[in-house]
Amino acid sequence: VHGEFTAHAKMMSKTLLLLLLLVPTIMFAGVRAQDDVEDIEDTETTKTEEPEEDNEAPVIDTTEKSEFANVYYVFPDNADLKFPAGSVASVLVGFQNIGDSGFVVTSLAGSLRHPLDNSYLIQNLSTVPLETFVAPGQLINFNYYFRPHDSFEPHQINLELVIHYKDDAEATYWDAAFNSTIDITESIETNDVGSVFSTLILIGIVAGIFYYFRVPTSSSSSSATKVETGTAEDGDDEWLENHNAVLGAQKKTPAKNKSD
DSSP states (O other): OHHHHHHHHHHHHHHHHHHHHHHHHHHHHHHHHHHHHHHHHHHHHHHHTOOOOTTBOOOOOTTOOOTTEEEEEEOSSOTTOEEETTOOEEEEEEEEEOSSSOEEEEEEEEEEEOSSOTTBEEEEEEEEEEEEEEOTTOEEEEEEEEOOOTTOOSEEEEEEEEEEEEETTOOEEEEEEEEEEEEEEOOHHHHHHHHHHHHHHHHHHHHHHHHHHHHHHHHHHHHHHHHHHHHHHHHHHHHHHHHHHHHHHHHHHHHHHHHO
8 A cells, every 4th residue: 555655646746747847838838929919919000000102192082062063174285185295284174153152262283193093193283272253153264284294104194183162151162173084195305306316317318328329420420431532532543643654655655656
């Protein structure tokens, strides 16, 4: 019995010792797991707090307009919606008051945006303050000028023109006079430089062709004339000398025979 009790006590001692060794490991693993969870939460919090990109701009809600106002647009010089990069373009924006109270048109603003994502701002155009009163039943037109950046390559881009106004109760509204894609074409200055360069190249080619065909023809004509002239003169002199010699001999011979 004493032996069994001793063996049992030894087993209990080993088990207790094993538990004492495992407890710190389990506690360390739990603390490490808790730290990992806290790190992940900190990382997620950090990502959430990242600032938005500069090119992101809020999309203007074009439904916030008054039912008593209508807006229109006309592109006097660009009816085909093609705008050369770097050139000033104009648009005529009309505001009509169809209500019974007046409106004050406060400003007119424009922007160029990505054609597939209207929230992505590419170029912010001018904001023109107007502060113009429009009486009931009145229609007023505003000229708005803008210039697509001269670094733009030919491509499609979205043009947004927004007019801001308010009523007599100081309630503010906005409406998109134009919100659609336009075509940016090649810069006119680039076309002018290319035309001048092409013209110079064409003039050089024509001058080279003229020089190539003109100079050899003149040399050949001069050489041929000299050869023909020299041959004719030499041949005539030689023929005349021989002929005169024969005639002289024929004239002298009869005279000699007569005297004999």
